[in-house]
Amino acid sequence: MAGNPNHRYPVAPVQHPPHIIPQNPPPKPSQKFPNYLETPDVSPRARTLCEILAKIPPQEIEAALSSTGIQPTPDLEAEVIKLSYSCPSAAIKFFRWAGLLQKHTVLSWNLMVDLLGKNGMIEPMWDAIRAMKPEGVLSTATFVSVFGSYCTLGRFNDAIMTFDVMEKYGIQPDVVAVNSLLSAICREENQTLKALEFFERIKTKIPPDGDSFAILLEGWEKEGNVAKAKNTFGEMVIRVGWSPQNMSAYDAFLTTLVRGALAGDAIKFLQVMKGKNCLPGLKFFSNALDILIKQNDSVHAIPLWDIMVGSGLIPNLIMYNAMIGLLCNNNDVDNAFRLLDGMVFHGAFPDSLTYNMIFQCLIKNNKVRGVCKFFAEMIKNEWPPTPSNCAAAISMLFRGDDPETAFEIWDYMVKNRVTPIDDTSNALLIGTCNMGRLSELRKFAENMIDRRIKIYESTMEKMKDTFYKQGRSGRDTYDDLSRKLKSS
DSSP: OTTOTTOOSSOSSOOOOTTOOOOOOOOOOSOOOOOTTTSTTOOHHHHHHHHHHHHSOGGGHHHHHHHTTOOOOHHHHHHHHHTOTTOHHHHHHHHHHHHHHSOOOHHHHHHHHHHHHHTTOHHHHHHHHHHHHHHTOOOHHHHHHHHHHHHHTTOHHHHHHHHHTGGGGTOOOOHHHHHHHHHHHHTSTTOHHHHHHHHHHHTTTSOOOHHHHHHHHHHHHHHTOHHHHHHHHHHHHHHHOOOGGGHHHHHHHHHHHHHTTOHHHHHHHHHHHHHTTOOOOHHHHHHHHHHHHHTTOHHHHHHHHHHHHHTTOOOOHHHHHHHHHHHHHTTOHHHHHHHHHHHGGGTOOOOHHHHHHHHHHHHHTTOHHHHHHHHHHHHHTTOOOOHHHHHHHHHHHHHTTOHHHHHHHHHHHHHTTOSOOHHHHHHHHHHHHHHTOHHHHHHHHHHHHHTTOOOOHHHHHHHHHHHHTTOHHHHHHHHHHHHHHHHO
16 A cells, blocks of 8 residues: 555544544653664665755655655665654655655554654554554554553553554454553553553453563562552462563562562562572662662661572672671671671672771770781781771770780881871870870870871870879970970
8 A cells, every 4th residue: 555656644534443532632742752863873865864854844845855866765764764753744754755666664654653653643643553454564563652652641541442452453462462551551650550450451361471460560669569569479479370581570579578678578588489499680689788778777688698699699799898888887797707708709809898897897896806806807918997997996995905906006007108197196195195104105196296197286185184194204295295296
């Protein structure tokens, strides 16, 4: 029909398919379509034709196209239509012109249906579909495009009624069509319930498959509807059983549980799934752990981690650091060390962040012996503490009656020229003051003055009180230090 020189588009008076109620054309969807100026690798002939469609007045388009001497080919026609969504009226004229010179392909017809639908031109879209029927070029893909166009326009009932009239156009609806409509509905915000209504009606006629449930579960995940996700998942297990091929459905369901603060339930399901050889992949575990970390939920993160590692999945350094950070934030030093010890066996080597998070946790929990031992390990592995951790460690070690390790940390910083060192140095002076070790206090203060390390006013006041309590000799010592500091 398209090759008939007497054929003019559209092909027939407007006749809506059964059950499709005519509506006033809605405004064009607010979406940006690709055009020939922004798309790379546009062929020269397509660019020429697209420029005519974009720039020539409508009444002159067909003459301008003919004047180019370009003979449309199937590939060229499809390329031009793909790049002309933003000028649908001109695209119709191009399609008519091309149809006079060659027979339209299935692809070109489907592209035109999609172009018209995406631009809210519903009546011309149906005219095109009716023209396709006698040509024998209608397919499920045609109607999938219509589903998407209606759903983008918010006309979900029309999308569903389109599914219902597929048979009248010679296309037998199947599970692919069902899933395509479910997907089109669920892509829109907060419409999974509408998709479920269609699903409940059609499932007795066309048995759903794993993809059907995956689409619904991904919709519930997006909407955070835990109750509906549980119901859908339960029905899925009954209808289609367990299969590793349904992993996207499992991922969506488990993620909904974790995000809905039901990580305990997710872990129970994971244990069942492990027995069914249907554990999800690393992507799920990574996303789930990220959610639990944001929720500061180390209680459920630990068993989730153990299931992941126990199933043979190998976490990377980023995942290890995130998990260790969560454990340290919850003062779970034992599990943090357990993960640290297991890292190298999975090819994830700890870095400065790994060590410093654990070191900071030991400091925060006043683990004096742990800080001493771990500091030595950090130096041995060439991942020293950060300056801020050094300062915090020195203050804690003085409170914990281990000044020798505090002195060791400061000596390390000086010898290795770790900067900034001001906070650490002042912490050392204050700690030495509190212990009343005046000879060492004087030695450290003089060393710091010589190195031009900044001694804070509050530290000087603390030193003054400490020295002045020792009588005249102490006052003389402090005054001498004060003069050296002012002249340095």
